[in-house]
Amino acid sequence: MSNILVSIIVPMYNSEKYIERCVKSLISQSYKNIEIVLVDDGSKDKTIEILKIYKDKDSRIKLYKKKNRGASSARNYGLEKCTGNYILFVDADDYIDSNMVQDMLSMVDITTNTMVFSGNDEIYPDKIEYRNLFIDIKDKTNISRNVVMREIASGRAGLICCKLIPKSVVDKFNIRFDESIKMSEDQLFFLELAQYIDRFCYVEGCMYHYDRTNEKSITVNYQNDAYKNQMYVFEKIETLFKRNGLNTREDIKALSKKMKDILLFCINNEVCTSNIKNINEKIKNINYILKETRIDSKYEYNIKDSLIGKLIYKGITANNTILSTVELFIVLKVLIPFKNMIKNKMRRSNA
Numbered sequence: 001m002s003n004i005l006v007s008i009i010v011p012m013y014n015s016e017k018y019i020e021r022c023v024k025s026l027i028s029q030s031y032k033n034i035e036i037v038l039v040d041d042g043s044k045d046k047t048i049e050i051l052k053i054y055k056d057k058d059s060r061i062k063l064y065k066k067k068n069r070g071a072s073s074a075r076n077y078g079l080e081k082c083t084g085n086y087i088l089f090v091d092a093d094d095y096i097d098s099n100m101v102q103d104m105l106s107m108v109d110i111t112t113n114t115m116v117f118s119g120n121d122e123i124y125p126d127k128i129e130y131r132n133l134f135i136d137i138k139d140k141t142n143i144s145r146n147v148v149m150r151e152i153a154s155g156r157a158g159l160i161c162c163k164l165i166p167k168s169v170v171d172k173f174n175i176r177f178d179e180s181i182k183m184s185e186d187q188l189f190f191l192e193l194a195q196y197i198d199r200f201c202y203v204e205g206c207m208y209h210y211d212r213t214n215e216k217s218i219t220v221n222y223q224n225d226a227y228k229n230q231m232y233v234f235e236k237i238e239t240l241f242k243r244n245g246l247n248t249r250e251d252i253k254a255l256s257k258k259m260k261d262i263l264l265f266c267i268n269n270e271v272c273t274s275n276i277k278n279i280n281e282k283i284k285n286i287n288y289i290l291k292e293t294r295i296d297s298k299y300e301y302n303i304k305d306s307l308i309g310k311l312i313y314k315g316i317t318a319n320n321t322i323l324s325t326v327e328l329f330i331v332l333k334v335l336i337p338f339k340n341m342i343k344n345k346m347r348r349s350n351a
Contacts, residue, residue, distance in 0.1 A: 004108070006034045006101050007167065011074030012092035013041040016050060018211065019102075019130030023054050025095035027061075031102040036061045047092075052130030072177035072185045075160075079170060081181055087167050089160045091213045100207040101220045104164040107141065112198040115148075116164040117157060120208035130206050133157050140202040146246055148200045150254040153237050155261060158187035161208045169196050182223065184233040226269045228349050230262040245296050256302030263293065263303075263312050271332045287325040290315040306333075 008026055012019060026036050038061060040048055048065060055061040067078055086108065090096060104116045119132040133151060137143055151157035169175070175192050175218065177185045194200075207274045223229075237258060241251060266289050266301065268280045293316050295303065313323030 002031075002033055002240050004033065004086060004105060005084040006086045006088060006105065006111070007030065007037055007078075007082035008034055008038065008088045008090055008101075009037045009075060009078035009082060010090050010092055011039050011041055011071045012043065012047055012067065012069070013074075013076065014043045014045045015047045015092035016043075016045040018093040018214070019050055020054075021095050022092050023051065023061075023089060025060050025098070027054070028098045029096075029101045030099050031105060034060055034101060035084055035099055037082045037084065038063045039074040039078045039081075040065045041070065041074040042066065048054070067172075070182065071180060072179045076176045076179065079176065082167065084167055087165050087170065088206075089163070091160065091210075092216045094161065095209050095211075097209075100163075103205075103207065107201045107203060108164070109199060113166045113169050114164075114199045114201065115166070115194065115197045116201055116203060116210060118162045118203040119206040119299065120159070120162050120210050122210045122212050123159070123207040125213050131156070132204075132206070134202050137202070138203070143200040143202060145194060145197070145200065145244070146248070146251065148197075149194050149241070149244065149246060150192065150251060151185055152190050153241070154254045154257050155187070158184070158190065159210070160186040161210060163190060165190075165193060166197075169193060172196070181229045181233060183226075183229065188233060188236050191237060191297070193242070195244060219351075222272055223269055227266045230266055231293075234259060235263055244280040252298050253302050256299040259295065259299050260303045260309050260312070264308060265290065267312070267328055268332060271329060283322075283325050283329055286328060287322055290324060 001186060010022065010026070015022075023036070023038075026034070036058075038051055038055075040051070040063070042065070051061075051063050055063045062081065064077065064081060066074065079087070086105070087100065088104070088337075100118065104118055107116045108114045117133055119130065133156060134140055134143055134147070137147065140273070148157070170193065173192075173196055175189060177189050179185075238255060241247070241255060267286050270285045270289075290312070295316060300313065304313050304335045308328075308331065311324065311328050315328060318324050
């Protein structure tokens with residue numbers, strides 16, 4: 001197994017605060033036959049200067065600098081430059097355990113195309129959450145394609161991290177990240193890839209540490225055209241499901257969850273504090289989302305399985321969307337933050 005070269009691709013932009021932690025976790029891997037492909041996407045800070053020091057000390061590091069075109073462009077650049085048999089993506093503000101590559105590679109069957117998953121934790125300023133996948137699957141050495149595609153589409157296994165993938169499949173089918181969108185491009189990439197994988201397996205444990213304290217992250221800032229981009233993503237996922245014959249009740253449930261998550265994200269995107277628009281403009285945009293959305297009846301039940309889901313569905317199907325818009329705004333902007341504040345106070349008092 002030691003003859004398998006693993007390429008670790010790291011896109012970065014203005015990452016001077018985190019990049020050393022990331023690179024140190026890569027060069028300390030117990031599995032040594034790796035190449036570390038660092039792609040700087042036009043940083044304006046000291047990221048490159050920091051990395052040059054490590055590159056001079058470790059011949060496995062390949063450092064590239066390109067014009068700023070976003071994370072997907074940087075990852076695609078890394079795919080073009082890497083030479084490994086298998087690929088692992090790591091973000092610049094994250095880090096991994098020293099045994100991650102070794103443990104994931106131990107699951108690879110060299111006679112077939114294998115995609116290996118692992119768990120991860122998500123680090124917030126005040127807590128750490130653990131994400132374990134395929135909990136209900138007994139045989140984690142041979143997971144079905146349908147289960148994997150559902151997990152990716154639902155978002156549970158949709159992150160860029162925690163996946164060891166065969167480069168041969170990526171190259172054969174010319175699979176690349178969609179550079180026209182800023183979010184969920186990782187889901188589309190891995191769903192496209194999963195169609196052509198022969199074997200899926202999962203390594204227990206959270207070996208990837210996803211740092212969500214970076215306030216400049218795209219996942220916490222206001223996104224222009226979020227609704228347009230996310231509906232584009234949903235249509236792509238829906239098409240991939242149809243192409244692969246995924247039409248069971250569980251498949252529909254996964255798509256329903258994705259639709260609900262998209263709508264909630266887009267509405268929250270308008271409510272969030274980083275959106276500097278005035279209240280009237282925010283309400284106008286939420287109203288637009290409700291008026292423009294059409295939900296297939298097969299997704300209805302699963303979308304209405306929570307208070308927020310019911311409010312969203314009511315807004316989409318109601319004649320008077322303005323009233324539903326105001327209700328959603330009050331719940332998301334006032335009631336939920338108040339509830340979270342009380343919960344945090346109780347947690348601190350019990351600590």
